[in-house]
Amino acid sequence: EPEVTQTPSHQVTQMGQEVILRCVPISNHLYFYWYRQILGQKVEFLVSFYNNEISEKSEIFDDQFSVERPDGSNFTLKIRSTKLEDSAMYFCASSGSRDGGYTFGSGTRLTVV
Amino acid sequence: DQQVKQNSPSLSVQEGRISILNCDYTNSMFDYFLWYKKYPAEGPTFLISISSIKDKNEDGRFTVFLNKSAKHLSLHIVPSQPGDSAVYFCAASAAVQGAQKLVFGQGTRLTINP
Numbered sequence: 119e120p121e122v123t124q125t126p127s128h129q130v131t132q133m134g135q136e137v138i139l140r141c142v143p144i145s146n147h148l149y150f151y152w153y154r155q156i157l158g159q160k161v162e163f164l165v166s167f168y169n170n171e172i173s174e175k176s177e178i179f180d181d182q183f184s185v186e187r188p189d190g191s192n193f194t195l196k197i198r199s200t201k202l203e204d205s206a207m208y209f210c211a212s213s214g215s216r217d218g219g220y221t222f223g224s225g226t227r228l229t230v231v
Numbered sequence: 232d233q234q235v236k237q238n239s240p241s242l243s244v245q246e247g248r249i250s251i252l253n254c255d256y257t258n259s260m261f262d263y264f265l266w267y268k269k270y271p272a273e274g275p276t277f278l279i280s281i282s283s284i285k286d287k288n289e290d291g292r293f294t295v296f297l298n299k300s301a302k303h304l305s306l307h308i309v310p311s312q313p314g315d316s317a318v319y320f321c322a323a324s325a326a327v328q329g330a331q332k333l334v335f336g337q338g339t340r341l342t343i344n345p
Contacts, residue, residue, distance in 0.1 A: 122274070124274075149331065151332075153333075159337075160320075160335050160336065160337045160338065161275065161320060161322075161335040161338075162335070163332050163333060163334065166331070166332055173332075174332050209274050209275070211274070213331070219265055219267075219277030219278075219280055220275075220277060220333070221277065222267075222274030222275045222276070222277075223274050224272070224273050224274050225272075225273070225274050
């Protein structure tokens with residue numbers, strides 16, 4: 119069964135450093151997303167991406183965040199200057215249609231120290 | 232932001248019995264509802280969905296019921312199996328152009344007892 123692949127599975131970084139979280143969505147999917155889950159809290163929407171541009175972003179997705187689909191297969195989330203409160207599980211997801219259920223990756227656990 | 236609420240943080244059910252997980256929403260613009268299952272250290276896995284034009288959708292042991300007037304949906308699992316033990320998230324979306332943003336509930340931890 120096709121999978122969404124995320125790397126790394128765990129990233130530890132110092133506050134103020136830049137991190138790039140990587141995702142390989144399912145190859146024929148058209149819609150791409152990033153969500154995050156802070157420990158003990160709900161899964162929160164960050165950003166959606168379609169047709170090579172951001173469709174929607176949440177209040178969390180401020181100027182420190184950016185997304186790219188650099189080569190037609192990867193989908194990356196960059197946090198320019200990490201803060202302690204950015205520590206969370208970050209999930210990438212993709213879907214083949216607007217009404218299709220997403221396929222989520224296994225997540226990257228980001229720990230900012 | 233409590234647009235989607237799962238008021239039961241946990242539920243314990245005997246193997247073979249029915250599990251009923253509940254979800255309430257407040258945004259009347261939501262037109263599509265989904266249930267996801269999540270194991271520790273894994274991403275959410277899509278289970279079943281329902282469009283607002285329906286009131287029931289069934290897939291094997293899983294059935295989702297939607298009561299639009301009450302802004303309530305539920306997931307029924309019957310019979311419950313030990314492998315069903317996981318955290319279940321209700322999610323909802325509203326029609327937008329382009330990609331579909333999901334709003335998740337807080338999750339309900341389901342434990343199936345042998």
